[in-house]
Structures are given as C-alpha cells and as structure tokens.
Amino acid sequence: MRVALELKDFAKYPFLKESQQFIAAYSQGVEQFINSNPGKVALKYAMERIEGALRSAENTADKDPQAVPSDSFGVKMSVSGYALARVIVSCTKERNVMERLSRYEANRAYRYLIDEEESKKAFIASSVGVVVSGAAIPVTRYIEIVSRLKDERWRLVNRDVDGGYVHVGSLEMDELVREAIRVLVSSQLPLPIPDRICGLISPYTEKISGIYQTYLLEQFGTVEEDCFPPCIQALIAALTDGRNLPHTGRFALTAFLHNIGMDSTQIIELYCRAPDFDIEKTQYQVEHISGRGGTEYTAPSCAAMRTNSLCVRKDDICERINHPLSYYRFRKRREKAPATQTSY
Numbered sequence: 504m505r506v507a508l509e510l511k512d513f514a515k516y517p518f519l520k521e522s523q524q525f526i527a528a529y530s531q532g533v534e535q536f537i538n539s540n541p542g543k544v545a546l547k548y549a550m551e552r553i554e555g556a557l558r559s560a561e562n563t564a565d566k567d568p569q570a571v572p573s574d575s576f577g578v579k580m581s582v583s584g585y586a587l588a589r590v591i592v593s594c595t596k597e598r599n600v601m602e603r604l605s606r607y608e609a610n611r612a613y614r615y616l617i618d619e620e621e622s623k624k625a626f627i628a629s630s631v632g633v634v635v636s637g638a639a640i641p642v643t644r645y646i647e648i649v650s651r652l653k654d655e656r657w658r659l660v661n662r663d664v665d666g667g668y669v670h671v672g673s674l675e676m677d678e679l680v681r682e683a684i685r686v687l688v689s690s691q692l693p694l695p696i697p698d699r700i701c702g703l704i705s706p707y708t709e710k711i712s713g714i715y716q717t718y719l720l721e722q723f724g725t726v727e728e729d730c731f732p733p734c735i736q737a738l739i740a741a742l743t744d745g746r747n748l749p750h751t752g753r754f755a756l757t758a759f760l761h762n763i764g765m766d767s768t769q770i771i772e773l774y775c776r777a778p779d780f781d782i783e784k785t786q787y788q789v790e791h792i793s794g795r796g797g798t799e800y801t802a803p804s805c806a807a808m809r810t811n812s813l814c815v816r817k818d819d820i821c822e823r824i825n826h827p828l829s830y831y832r833f834r835k836r837r838e839k840a841p842a843t844q845t846s847y
C-alpha cells in the first residue's frame with residue numbers, strides 16, 4: 504500500500520520503519536549523539552516521554568508534552584527522543600517501566616491515528632501487522648491482538664465471525680491498532696544496550712528509577728500486611744508455619760511483594776520466617792524475580808492463581824477484582840476512606 508507520509512508523521516508514529524530510517528540518515532553513533540548538543544535536546548525529550556508514561560495516572564498520554572513538530576530538526580529531535588527513551592528504559596531493567604512506556608507510546612499514537620484519513624490509518628495498521636480485509640481481520644491475528652485486552656467485548660464469542668474473519672467496526676479498529684502498537688513497542692524492549700552506554704546515561708536511568716519508586720509508593724503507599732489479599736496472606740502464613748511453598752507460591756509471593764514496592768532486603772527478611780530459610784538461595788530467587796536478570800516479573804493474576812491452586816479463602820472483595828494487586832490497592836483505599844465509594 505503506497506501512502507505519502509508527511510514529515511510530521513515520523514514524529515507522530517516514531518515506531519514506523521520509515522521514521523527510524525529518517526533519523527538513521529543523521530546517525531552518528533549513539534555515544535557521539537548523546538554527547539552532542541542535539542543529543543542533549545533529544546535526551547530531554549526522551550525523559551519527558553518516560554516521565555509522562557510514569558506520571559499519567561492511567562498512562563493515557565492525554566497530554567503530549569511535545570507538540571508535533573513539522574520542521575526537519577524538530578522531527579528529528581522528536582523521533583530521536585523516542586529512540587533514546589527506549590534506550591533509557593532498557594538500561595533501568597525495570598520491566599514495568601518498559602511496559603508503561605509501551606502503553607504510553609501506543610496511546611500517544613492513537614490520539615493522532617483517530618483523526619487520520621482512512622488510507623493513512625490502513626497504512627499504519629498494516630505497518631504494525633493489522634492486515635484488514637474490508638472491515639474484518641483474520642481470526643488468528645485477531646486472537647493474537649486481543650489476548651491482553653480485558654474487556655468482554657473483545658472475546659471471540661462476543662464477535663461476529665464469518666469465513667475465518669472477525670468483523671470489527673471503524674472505531675474498534677483504531678483500538679486494535681493501538682494495542683498492536685503497544686505489543687510491537689513492548690516486544691522490542693529491552694534493547695540490547697552495551698554497559699558503557701548505560702553508564703553514560705546513568706544519571707537519567709537513576710532519575711527514572713527514582714520516579715518509578717515514588718510512583719509505586721504513591722500507588723501502594725507503605726506496606727500494610729493487613730491489606731494483603733487472602734491468597735498472599737495464606738502464602739505468608741504457610742511460610743511462617745514452616746510449610747514448604749511450591750515454586751509457583753514462592754514466585755507469586757515474591758512478585759507481589761516486589762510489585763507493591765518492597766525491596767529485596769525486606770522480602771528476604773520475610774522469607775527468614777521460614778524454618779528452612781537459605782539466605783543465598785532466597786537472595787538469588789528474589790533478585791531474579793525482581794528483575795536483576797533483566798526481566799522484571801508481575802504478580803500472577805487471579806486466573807493464574809486459580810490455575811496453580813493458590814487462590815484460597817476468597818472473600819467478598821475477591822468477587823470484584825481480577826488481580827491480587829487490585830485487591831491490595833482497593834483494601835488500602837478502603838481503609839483510608841471507609842465512608843466513601845472506593846474504585847478499583
């Protein structure tokens with residue numbers, strides 16, 4: 504499909520290969536670029552993107568801090584900011600930060616996409632692997648795209664399927680393209696960045712790690728065991744009683760505690776309660792799950808907990824959430840404001 508992209512389209516959709524080719528024409532090596540004056544401008548833009556991704560409550564990129572430029576230098580800085588943002592989040596090694604940037608980029612592009620004419624929409628869609636036939640998508644591709652979307656309307660049983668194709672309305676198509684962009688950006692992270700480059704930008708990665716920590720504290724506040732969901736309380740009780748936790752249980756507990764902002768030392772202290780406590784083994788497992796190996800894990804959802812027989816002693820709140828982290832967030836809000844309506 505041939506569509507004439509305008510210069511500003513590179514800034515709107517920096518993940519396109521055409522956008523990357525545009526800045527490649529100026530490329531001079533990351534190290535040299537970072538140390539140049541334009542590189543410093545691009546780093547500033549990169550930080551604004553990541554901070555926007557971490558600070559926006561719903562990660563929606565409603566307010567793009569950078570207006571879309573239309574001149575060559577401005578577009579180059581904007582696309583370079585996108586590229587450097589991916590470098591910075593890769594160096595933080597925080598999977599959740601990478602996920603938030605991916606979602607932010609997808610939402611940012613979506614804001615522009617919805618106002619595009621159909622031919623450009625179709626071009627962007629096919630660039631991220633959403634090949635449309637009329638107003639329908641092949642079932643296999645549809646299933647791949649919606650696999651992480653929670654809304655019931657995306658479930659195949661709720662769709663009009665005909666001849667191996669799923670019919671999708673125009674507005675919903677934009678949403679699917681947004682999800683495909685998120686998956687694309689996320690799948691490319693972390694980038695394999697050499698240690699010397701990460702060292703060069705360490706002031707930036709440290710700032711982002713600090714903001715992320717603050718975000719966690721704001722989101723979850725101080726750790727309150729009384730607000731843990733029943734499944735997590737049961738795992739801690741089993742640990743304290745000296746029972747051997749299965750690997751899935753240790754994983755769920757450690758990931759949950761890490762996700763609510765406990766650091767490795769605090770988590771290891773909790774494992775000290777177990778009579779078979781082995782500090783080296785525990786330290787290795789906790790640091791691995793917390794992201795030292797480059798992959799940071801998210802606590803399993805209620806569905807995964809059920810599959811692993813770890814969903815126990817459900818209470819009334821459990822009927823209204825689908826993730827132990829949502830349970831914890833809800834309980835903490837409710838403890839703070841018992842008389843007000845509490846949302847998830």
Ligand code: SF4
Nearest residue numbers: 732734805808814821
């Ligand atoms: S429903 Fe979810 S939060 Fe509640 S006990 Fe089961 S896994 Fe835990």
